[in-house]
Amino acid sequence: MPNSNTKHFKALIREKLSDKKLRNIVKKATSHSISKRIETINNYIPEWEQLRDRANFIRSKTMQNWEFYFEQLLKKFRENGIEFFYANNSSDACSIVKTLLFSFGVKKVVKSKSMVTEEIGLNEYLERNGFEVTETDLGEYIIQLANEKPSHITAPALHKSRQEIGELFSEKFNIDYTDAPEKLTEFARLILRQKFLNADAGISGANFLVAETGTIIIVENEGNARLSITLPKLHIVITSIEKIVPTLSDALMLLKLLPVSSTGQKITSYVSFIKKPLQSIGSENSQKIVVIILDNGRSKLLKNDKSRSILYCIKCGACMNNCPIYQSVGGHAYGSVYPGPIGSILTPWINTLNESKDLAYGSTLCGACSQVCPVKIDIHNQLLGIRKLSIENKYSPLIERVIFKLWLLSMKNFKLFTLLSKFLNFLSPLFQESGLKIPFWSKYKYFPAPAEISFHSWWQKEVKIKERINNV
Amino acid sequence: MKINLFIPCIVDQFAPKVAISTYKILKKLGCNVDYPFEQTCCGQPAFNTGYHYEARICAERFLKIFANSDYIVSPSGSCVAMVKNFYQELELNPEAKSIYNDLKIKIFELSDFLVNVLKVEDLNANFKAKVTYHDSCHLLRELNILNEPRKLIGSIKGIELIDLNESDRCCGFGGTFSVKFPELSTIITEDKVRNIELSGADYVVANDVSCLLNIQGILKNKNSRIKTLHLAELLAMGIENA
Numbered sequence: 244m245p246n247s248n249t250k251h252f253k254a255l256i257r258e259k260l261s262d263k264k265l266r267n268i269v270k271k272a273t274s275h276s277i278s279k280r281i282e283t284i285n286n287y288i289p290e291w292e293q294l295r296d297r298a299n300f301i302r303s304k305t306m307q308n309w310e311f312y313f314e315q316l317l318k319k320f321r322e323n324g325i326e327f328f329y330a331n332n333s334s335d336a337c338s339i340v341k342t343l344l345f346s347f348g349v350k351k352v353v354k355s356k357s358m359v360t361e362e363i364g365l366n367e368y369l370e371r372n373g374f375e376v377t378e379t380d381l382g383e384y385i386i387q388l389a390n391e392k393p394s395h396i397t398a399p400a401l402h403k404s405r406q407e408i409g410e411l412f413s414e415k416f417n418i419d420y421t422d423a424p425e426k427l428t429e430f431a432r433l434i435l436r437q438k439f440l441n442a443d444a445g446i447s448g449a450n451f452l453v454a455e456t457g458t459i460i461i462v463e464n465e466g467n468a469r470l471s472i473t474l475p476k477l478h479i480v481i482t483s484i485e486k487i488v489p490t491l492s493d494a495l496m497l498l499k500l501l502p503v504s505s506t507g508q509k510i511t512s513y514v515s516f517i518k519k520p521l522q523s524i525g526s527e528n529s530q531k532i533v534v535i536i537l538d539n540g541r542s543k544l545l546k547n548d549k550s551r552s553i554l555y556c557i558k559c560g561a562c563m564n565n566c567p568i569y570q571s572v573g574g575h576a577y578g579s580v581y582p583g584p585i586g587s588i589l590t591p592w593i594n595t596l597n598e599s600k601d602l603a604y605g606s607t608l609c610g611a612c613s614q615v616c617p618v619k620i621d622i623h624n625q626l627l628g629i630r631k632l633s634i635e636n637k638y639s640p641l642i643e644r645v646i647f648k649l650w651l652l653s654m655k656n657f658k659l660f661t662l663l664s665k666f667l668n669f670l671s672p673l674f675q676e677s678g679l680k681i682p683f684w685s686k687y688k689y690f691p692a693p694a695e696i697s698f699h700s701w702w703q704k705e706v707k708i709k710e711r712i713n714n715v
Numbered sequence: 716m717k718i719n720l721f722i723p724c725i726v727d728q729f730a731p732k733v734a735i736s737t738y739k740i741l742k743k744l745g746c747n748v749d750y751p752f753e754q755t756c757c758g759q760p761a762f763n764t765g766y767h768y769e770a771r772i773c774a775e776r777f778l779k780i781f782a783n784s785d786y787i788v789s790p791s792g793s794c795v796a797m798v799k800n801f802y803q804e805l806e807l808n809p810e811a812k813s814i815y816n817d818l819k820i821k822i823f824e825l826s827d828f829l830v831n832v833l834k835v836e837d838l839n840a841n842f843k844a845k846v847t848y849h850d851s852c853h854l855l856r857e858l859n860i861l862n863e864p865r866k867l868i869g870s871i872k873g874i875e876l877i878d879l880n881e882s883d884r885c886c887g888f889g890g891t892f893s894v895k896f897p898e899l900s901t902i903i904t905e906d907k908v909r910n911i912e913l914s915g916a917d918y919v920v921a922n923d924v925s926c927l928l929n930i931q932g933i934l935k936n937k938n939s940r941i942k943t944l945h946l947a948e949l950l951a952m953g954i955e956n957a
Contacts, residue, residue: 253896260898567885567903605896607889607903608763609852627804630765639765647761651769654724654755655776667728678935683894687901688932691729698722698731702750706738 252578252601259572265402269394269573272401273564279507280561280615287509288499298500299619301493302555309545312454312487319457323519326533333363336537340365340446340479341372343533347477349374349443353435355461355468356380357448358396358558359481359537362580362593365446377438379467381431388415394574396581397505397560402573435467445471449482450557451497452534455490459517459534462501464508469515473530478520480534484541485554497557500617504559540593553588553625555618562612562622568605577602584612588625596629597638603629667693668700717747719781721789721798721822723924724756730924736951737790737825743954744833751780758805759797764891767805774802775811782814786832787822790947792854793923795824800857824854825947826922830863836870840953843873846944847916849907849930850883851923864922864946871953879919880910888929901933908933911941918944 259265284291305312320327330336344352352374354360366387369376378387382400386393389411393399400408409422412430421427447468451460459480461468472478488494502508520530544554563569563583574582579590579602587602603626612622633639653659674680674692681690696704718741722734741748758773777798781787789795799819807815829835848868854860868876887893887903907930911919919941921927927943934941 256896256899260902266902567887567906568899571899571902571906604764604892605899607852607885607887607892607900609885609889610856611852611883611885614856624804627763627765627801630763631767632765634765634767643764647764647766647769651761651772654758654773657753657755660755664728681894683897684932687897687936688893688904688929689935690932691928693728694731696731698727698734698750699752701731701735702752706750 250578250598250601252576252605255576255578256572256605259576264404265573266571268404269402270570272398273570276398276506276560276564280503280564281507283503283507283509288503294496294500295617295619298497298557298617299555301488301496302557302618303552305487305489305493306485306545306551306554309484309487312489313484315454315489316452316457316487319454320534323457324532325457325459325520326531328533328535330363330535330537330539332539333537336363336481336535336539337365337368339535340369340481343477343479344369344374344444347444347531349477351375351377351438351442352444352446353377353379353438353442353471353475354383355445355447355463355471356383356399357446357481358393358581359448359483360446361393362483362539363481363537365481377435377442379435379438379465379471380463381428381465381467384431384435385411388412392575392580394582395560395563396558396583396585402575439470439474442471442475444477444479445473445475446479446481447472449480449486449534450501451488451494452482452486452536453489453491453494454487457518458491458494459515459532460494460498461515461517462498462511462513463515464506464512466513469513472515472517473521476528476530478517478530478532480532481537482534483537483539484545485556486536497618501557501559504561504615504617544592550588550592550625550628552620553585553592555620556585556589557618558585559617561615561617565611565615567607567609567611577605584622584626585620588622588629591629591632596632596636600629600633600638603633661699664697664699668695668697671695716785717749718786718788719784720748720750721754721757721781721787721794722750723789723791723794725928726790726924729928730945733790733924733945733947736945736947737788739951740825740829740838740947740954741788743838744829744835746833751784754780757794757797759794759801760890762797762801762805763889771805771807774798774805774815775808778802778807778811778814778818781818784818784821786828787818788825788828789822790825790945791923791925792824792851792858792860793925795822796853796857798822824858824860824922826863826867827858827860830866836866838867838870838950838954839957840871840950841873841956842871842949842953844918845875845877845916846918846920846949847877847879847911847914848882849879849886849911849919849921849926851921851926852883852885854922855883860922864920867946867950868920871949872957874953877914877916879914879916881906882910884910886926886929888925890925893929900929904929904933908937908939912939916941918942918949920944920946920949922946 395401413420590599758770762770893900
């Protein structure tokens with residue numbers, strides 16, 4: 244698997260935690276998104292919870308009957324003159340793109356933001372094969388310049404301060420340092436305009452694929468996607484199987500939820516609806532659109548009643564904004580392409596469970612993610628599901644399995660439970676000053692001494708004896 | 716109507732005062748209270764870590780002990796949520812399953828029971844202090860209990876209830892999470908403690924001992940003057956003062 248390094252989750256977390264500046268940037272940016280989201284919902288969308296129920300219904304219906312809608316979509320693609328490929332995995336998807344680019348004589352590619360291309364490691368792959376690839380979303384462009392990975396699914400450069408971006412631009416382009424966002428944006432715009440004009444192909448993702456009409460819907464704020472997909476003669480859409488929605492009205496319904504959940508915007512600056520390739524009047528040379536749909540383990544989820552809801556995701560990023568873990572360490576700590584709660588439940592399905600199971604344990608199960616998810620994915624239950632699978636596969640350390648066996652022994656045998664309880668109570672005075680020492684915990688936090696008298700003992704003394712006296 | 720107390724194992728061993736307070740509050744309200752004596756743990760630590768077999772054995776044992784309860788009341792949002800919402804995820808034996816179906820609507824967290832079943836919002840309690848309230852995750856998001864504890868606290872004479880910034884943000888405990896990821900847990904708890912300190916309260920109140928132990932873990936290390944208090948303790952002390 245390219246682009247995944249989840250094995251080192253714990254080490255990465257420690258590294259990120261020591262970076263106080265990073266923590267402040269991430270907390271500030273995510274807190275801003277949280278308050279904007281709440282503000283918009285409170286001010287404009289009183290029917291928010293009903294919309295979520297409706298969205299959940301649409302998504303669950305679509306994923307349950309995925310093959311039906313998929314066939315419908317393909318038929319429409321054919322009618323509309325859109326070429327189509329199904330890629331089973333990352334390497335298939337990459338080689339399809341390469342073949343296409345070669346056959347069209349493409350040298351320069353502009354890209355608009357797409358997490359699926361991150362998932363398949365497309366940029367590195369194309370660059371290795373001699374193509375020039377330019378990210379045109381400002382956040383993605385910054386990340387590309389810095390040779391980093393996105394740390395958030397909708398705000399890829401969320402982890403960077405504007406000072407860092409100023410320094411990056413100054414270093415890369417040899418210009419005077421400025422951290423004024425409008426100046427930096429203007430500068431990037433000048434460069435990117437040339438890239439758009441010179442590009443032979445544009446690669447984008449897709450937010451929705453409408454089965455009823457074959458429409459590709461792309462949501463964005465900068466207009467870069469629209470330029471990427473209209474200026475070059477070849478437009479390649481790389482997306483994943485769960486982006487299908489049955490009808491245009493379903494898509495519009497989901498569009499009411501997506502920007503609000505993401506940035507608190509009622510609607511993004513641009514929403515493009517692409518149905519057919521652009522026809523140049525009087526020219527043979529009209530545009531070509533190719534859609535590549537990536538599976539990469541997702542179809543396993545279609546057949547899985549318990550976990551299918553993971554595919555409902557419309558990639559808004561609200562779960563990461565609201566996650567206390569994500570807020571504390573940022574997206575890079577996860578080592579997965581998709582960070583945050585949704586990444587922790589999706590990654591084990593597109594990667595291997597053994598390598599990515601730790602992600603699901605890196606959660607307090609507080610449920611803040613499920614509470615804000617616009618399509619009502621039961622994210623915290625899915626985290627529990629991954630943990631269950633991990634234990635069933637015996638991926639947990641032996642010592643932990645032994646501890647839980649012993650724990651069960653003392654919980655199901657009341658005599659043993661009482662004995663241990665009395666022992667704890669007996670030890671209580673020893674720990675009154677220092678507190679109880681618990682491995683790992685006590686390095687950072689105090690833990691109180693056990694009580695001298697447990698509630699069980701209190702009850703026996705106070706209540707049962709009194710009852711007996713009263714009865715006599 | 717008999718109430719069966721469900722006292723989480725952590726309360727039993729580390730905060731029995733919370734259980735005693737719960738008992739006293741219910742007695743004061745004239746309830747017939749019993750404590751099914753052989754109870755141990757509901758199975759949550761195993762369930763949350765992925766050990767469904769171990770959790771199921773605990774759950775089946777729990778259900779047997781509490782079968783035929785009129786009401787089950789517990790001073791913990793988290794453990795009530797485990798029984799009420801998460802037992803259905805376990806492959807319970809048929810007997811346990813039918814007890815579960817009966818009990819899942821009879822089990823209540825303390826503040827929920829007081830306000831929504833007994834319809835008591837004012838306990839005529841008296842306690843002079845500035846307090847702030849932390850929403851425990853399972854209580855808020857699994858059981859949807861938001862206003863009940865605030866109503867009860869607000870009814871205490873002499874009390875000033877101060878809003879806690881980010882009151883619904885997790886305290887960073889998360890059971891075995893706090894042991895598997897101690898540094899990360901600590902950072903989140905420190906955020907919580909910072910907000911508690913900013914509130915200017917003398918006490919931070921919550922309905923789960925586990926959250927309170929976790930928050931206390933940092934307060935104590937900082938030698939903070941702020942004390943943690945379970946809602947049941949606060950109410951019971953207030954009743955005694957009245």
